[in-house]
Amino acid sequence: MNPLEALHLSLPLIQAPMAGVSTPDMAAAVSNAGALGSIAVGAVEAPAAREMIASVRARTARPFNVNLFVHSPAQARPDVEARWLTALKPLFAQFGGAPPATLREIYRSFAVDDAMLGLVVEARPAVVSFHFGLPEAWRIATLKAAGCILFASVTSLAEALAARAAGIDMLVAQGFEAGGHRGVFDPDAPDDRLGAMALTRLLVEQAGLPVIAAGGIMDGRGVRAALDLGAVAAQLGTAFIGCPESSADAAYRAALFGPAAAHTAMTRAISGRPARCLPNRFVGWGAETDLTPPDYPIAYDAGKALHQLAKAHGESGYGAQWAGQGAPLARALPAAELVDRIRTEMDEGEY
Known part of the structure; x- marks a missing residue:
């Protein structure tokens, strides 16, 4: 049955x-x-x-x-996490901030x-x-x-x-x-x-x-x-x-109903696990780095901090705007x- x-x-x-x-x-x-x-x-x-x-x-x-x-x-890997945070410093710096000193397993x-x-x-x-x-x-x-x-x-x-x-x-x-x-x-x-x-x-x-x-x-x-x-x-x-x-915000909705919908990408940069989302600045950065991210969801701690900082400065290109390949519909x-x-x-x- x-x-x-x-x-x-x-x-x-x-x-x-x-x-x-x-x-x-x-x-x-x-x-x-x-x-x-x-x-x-x-x-x-x-x-x-x-x-x-x-x-x-x-x-x-x-x-x-x-x-x-x-x-x-998640397994804590201090060396991996330190390299990840170092690589993220320029992204935080463009908004006058710095990455977290340490990363947490934010989801149990x-x-x-x-x-x-x-x-x-x-x-x-x-x-x-x-x-x-x-x-x-x-x-x-x-x-x-x-x-x-x-x-x-x-x-x-x-x-x-x-x-x-x-x-x-x-x-x-x-x-x-x-x-x-x-x-x-x-x-x-x-x-x-x-x-x-x-x-x-x-x-x-x-x-x-x-x-x-x-x-x-x-x-x-x-x-x-x-x-x-x-x-x-x-x-x-x-x-x-x-x-x-x-609960998608205005920027997420605008991206979903814009040209980005036709070009979804799989990335680990945001959370540490592969996920399909609308292309944005963070996804582009992730495609260019050859670093292994920390375990999920430890990496997500950094991603969320970056998104909040960028959003406070009017930049929505570092959020997790999840979407599948059918997004243009x-x-x-x-x-x-x-x-x-x-x-x-x-x-x-x-x-």
Whole structure:
């Protein structure tokens, strides 16, 4: 049985949980419109996550997804971090500042976050999804015992088979086109960079679990194509950035609806992990440096500090403006209206 059937969605559509973009307002609007809304709590501590979940519940009685980061905890590498901070000095200096003296692991991985586990078990969201890897078996068993349906982002058949063996219910097939952080379990391992079409078909045929297609899908035609490939649903992230409910700032929105949308790039410079975003000054700097960044999310501590300093001086070119290759198709519509538009596009009979 497709676990999504238990959620009684009227549209096989999932709004991707993009940290820093998706909000409780967006998740609730999407769920109320008949799809599956999502929030990402990997970038906050358990108390803030509790508030976010409560905020969604105050706005909808429908199911929604809570997304967690399951990266390997960062390893401090003082020499690497010192070289990185030295290289960043000229970028900070142009705004009259200096990089932090030291860098911190700003996000705690769910792999070791017992407080977050306790909160999620208490909240019992309909869906819990994992990005960057899989938690230990006992954590998965605890969430399943709480009645949560479990999704995991995967980028290869090997990752998909590992997710199946771990007890995951559904796979999110993240193609290389997708915006935001690449969900590879090991960012230092070889990456075949499979596109959403090839990966979805491969997993449908060989992974043995229901598949949700993700990457480059922006409208009803894309959703229908994903279903034709054998996926049970499609996950869209970049499509929702332009919605008024998203937390993207004015500069991010301007870049999304400008020429930069046609030239997204994968970079490690911002956070330490490969992530697809709109090209900007930081991405350009990262392409020119041959330095290895500190581990995720230690590198992100520096990236966020640089962005805040630059933004205070009117420069938005150092922010994390995540977007996938479908960005030129983005639409500035309220989330519920976008869901309805996608539904109409799927039903137009042009497939």
